Amino acid sequence: MFYKNTPCFSLILQPYSRLVLKLIPPKSFRQLKLMSEETKAEQATADGPTIFDKIIDKSIPASIIYEDDEVMAFHDIHPQAPVHFLVIPKKRLNQLSDATEEHTALLGKLLLTAKNCANLMVLEKGYRVVINNGREGCQSVYHLHLHVLGGRKMKWPPG
Known part of the structure; x- marks a missing residue:
């Protein structure tokens, strides 16, 4: 490509x-x-390493917005809005439907990271957070990730 x-x-x-x-x-x-x-x-399948695993281990480059020991945020390579970035956990969780009570703190951290990065991107007028889950949810990478889209008025209904 x-x-x-x-x-x-x-x-x-x-x-x-x-x-x-x-x-x-x-x-x-x-x-x-x-x-x-x-x-x-x-x-898409949940087998093998994903593109996000390769971004986490730095084997492929990404435009990183934020990173700590648990989460990472970076710009989407195919943006669907003027601002479009992803927030992922570093420890792989295939999809939201695989989450359990033990993931509660991590899920909260993902959302707070999305909010903090949206503030860094000056999205004070608003933004949308999307999680695609499973085949019918159009999940194409089986590593949980949040899409954060902003910089324009979003349309409704979304899908």
Whole structure:
């Protein structure tokens, strides 16, 4: 996959990106992107290391907002809002439905970290916190994570 910051994108795809966007109506383009996220969720499994495990062990880079011994917050590589970051526990919990009473403090810490990072990102007008859980919840990475989205007015209903 090409990322906008890479030379390959600039040399190969950039001249065509406007043409492609003109050919695909905006609503259809969004639906196409959503379908790919749904496909990812259908194919996702809880087996093996996830991209978040690799971010935690620093084997792949991330734009980290906050980190301590228990949690980490970093910018999403495919933002869905002007501000979009993720908050994850460092000790892997596959999904919210796997949480037990022993995870109460960790779940609280995830929410407080989301709030504190939203304050750092100057989201005083509001933001949305989303947890996708399981296949029908469109969870595509089986490592519990909170999406925090802001910087614009959110639409309702969300899904």
